[in-house]
Amino acid sequence: MDFNIRDIRDYYDSEVQDYDYKELISLGISHDNADFMVSIGVPKEYNDFVFYGTDTLQKTIMEGVQCITIGHYASFGMRNSYGLYLKEGSDGLFTTSSLHEPQLYMLNKNLRTFFMFHFIKNEVAMKMRQQGEYTSNKYACELRRLFEQIDPLPMKDVESFWSHLVEDYETGL
Template sequence: MDFDIREIREYYESEVRDYDYDELLSLGISHDNAQFMVGIGVPEEFNDFVFYGTDTFKKTFIEDIQFINIGHYACFGMRNPDGLYLKEGSDELFTTSSFHRPQIYLLNKNLKTFFLFHLIRNELAMKMRQEGEYSSQKYARELRKLYEQLDPVAMKDVEGYWSHLIEDYETGL
């Protein structure tokens, strides 16, 4: 199954942020992430994720490493949303969680892969349902296999966001 990242825009339910490529680079965003942010686009909100405009980006040190806070994850009812961070000068996308040790951890190898994971999640479920092959466990196996091929490091963390998401499907939650 081939996935075209441009199709992710069909799943955006809010306005796309207007970013300037040169400004993103000057803020320390990597070339690849800046290219994605301008070329494909990033929505203001996506599922439980909120993405900021450049006027709200904030540089911060976490565990002696400089990050750029580009948004947050706020599931319904969360009092303190978890941040979304790009490591300055790197492609890597991180998030924080008070339940995770260390508190900041790799979410995906870059923004494109983060959105590609979401696209795969939606497209695979739709395909399996259309073909009458959907079961929560089978979906979880296929999803895990695809995710591990695309971004194995993101899937290594058994306490990470993506592992927990797949575990929910495996257990039928």
């Protein structure tokens, strides 16, 4: 199954943030992430994720690491939202969780991969359902296989967002 990241925009239910490449670079965002933010685009809201505009992006120090806050994650029913961070000068997309040690951990190797995981999650489910092949466990196996090919680190961390998501499908939750 081939995936074109540009097609992720079909899943955006909100406006795309308007970013200036030079401003992003001057803030310390990597060239790859800045390119994605400008050329593909980042929605203001996507599922339970909120992404900030240029005027709200800010530098912060998380667990001794210089980061840029680019948004937050707040699932329905959660008491606290978790920040979304890019490490200054590197590609990694990070978040925090009180259930994870250390609390700051890598969500994906970059923004492109984060949105690619969401795109794959949607496309695989749709294809399996159309072909009458969908079962929760089969879907989880395919997600795990594809995610591990693209960005294996989130799947190795059993407490990560993506690992938990796949595990929920494996156990039928």
